[in-house]
Amino acid sequence: MKALVLERQHELKLRDIDLPLEVGPADVKIKMHTVGVCGSDVHYYTHGRIGPFIVKAPMVLGHEAAGTVVEVGAKVTNLKVGDRVCMEPGIPDLASKASKIGLYNVDPSLTFWATPPDHGCLTPYVVHPAAFTFKLPDNVSFSEAAMVEPFAVGVQAAVKAEIKPGDVGVVTGAGPIGIMVALAALLGGCSKVYITDLVPEKLAIAGRYANIVPVNVRETSLADVVLKDTEGWGADLVFEASGSPKAYEGITEVIRPGGKLVVIGMPVEPVALDMSLFAAKEIRIETVFRYANVFDRALNMIASGKVDLKPLVTGTYSFDDSIVAFERAEEAHPTDVKLQILF
Incomplete structure (x- = not known):
């Protein structure tokens, strides 16, 4: 069966590959319709690794x-032939200690599409556990359904933040995940979310949403903006979604005493934190690694109409043009948010 295969760093091929398609008693077979190009896919393509996850053999993205x-x-x-679905890509061992305490996303035995050594789903058919396959409401398109996975990261961040109604939030990084974190934070109860970046075009896209305030940190001090608007108190929550070590510089100035930092972006190099500054303000730190027990919540939010992710899809490509899609994603056009591949 044909698939988009990352042969090694910076080498993609659209070729036949043997993939398991036997349907077990608790599985479903799915004909693919839409697959989003994620930043992690692109990072594996360009760098061959993300942190401890290293591409050592050909892998379907x-x-x-x-x-x-x-x-x-x-x-x-729970499903039947003909159902339109989206799929949670991580498959844990439900008997593991991590799963039993509700943290199956950090189960050491978890397999996750397109995370070495596990193959992804850029292929015409996949087999997946029915327990991690979700039927789409009639009003949710395939394009929106393929956005449930990244939006679930935002929902996980909102859950970990324990947002209280009226909280003021900050998101560092206005990429696809950063924008979805900001939207999830608003749905979770934040009254306003500031979002930062260096790229005006990205900030303009984020700023189209009500109650998201873009801040170009190349031109403006985030601390000055937030402290002025909060009468010197600071933001209740800061979500770090860029993965850039520079995003941590001066972050303690922005967070109020007793506030919380939620780390989502995975830094490409170690980050230096002055923990004495965190301790002096009793700033709490939470981390996010993918998500657990929120995939259906993310789908329900999209179906409710309370969040519109359609404007974030800025380009579509046929499966035969998958390599072109990844080349476009590597170029990092400032007006691109989410590219999708259609079968």
């Missing part, structure tokens, strides 16, 4: 996906 069920296992009761 893709994990933001939606499609149609074409076969169901004997024990599957």
Whole structure:
């Protein structure tokens, strides 16, 4: 079966590859329709690794996906042939200690599409556990359904932040994840979210949403803006979504006493933090690694109409043009947010 294969760093091929398609009793087989190009996919393509996850063998890319069920296992009761679905790409061991305490996303035995050594879903058909496959409401398009996966990261961040109604938030980094974190924070109860970046075009896209305030930190001090607007108190929550070590510089100035830093972006190099400054303000730190138990919440929020992710899809490509899509993503055009591949 044809798939988009990362042969090694910076070498992609659209070629046939043997992938398991046997449908177990608790599985479904899905004909793919839409797959989003994620920043992690692009990072594996350009760098061959993300932190401890290293591409050592050819790997199929893709994990933001939606499609149609074409076969169901004997024990599957929640789905049927013809159902439109999206898929949570991580498959944990539900008997593991991590799963039993609700943290299956950090289960050491978890497999996750397009995370070495596990193949992704940029191929016409996949087999997936029905328990991690979600039927789409009629009003949710395939394009929106393929956005559930990245939006779930934002929902996980909002849950970890323990947002209180009226909180003021800050998101550093106006990429796709940063914008979705900001939207999830607003849905979670934040009254206003400042979002930072160095690229005006990205900030302009984020600023189209009500109650998201863009701040170009190349031109303006984030601390000056936030402290002025909060009468010197600071933001209740800061979500770091850029992965840049520079984002941590002066971050303690922005957070109020007793506030919280939620780390989402995975830094490409170690980050130096002066913990005495955190301690002096009793700033709490939470971290996010993907998500757990929120995928259906993310889908429900999209279906409710309270969040519109359609404007974030800025380009579509056919499966045959998958390599072109990745070359475009590598170029990092400032007006691009989410590129999607259609089958």
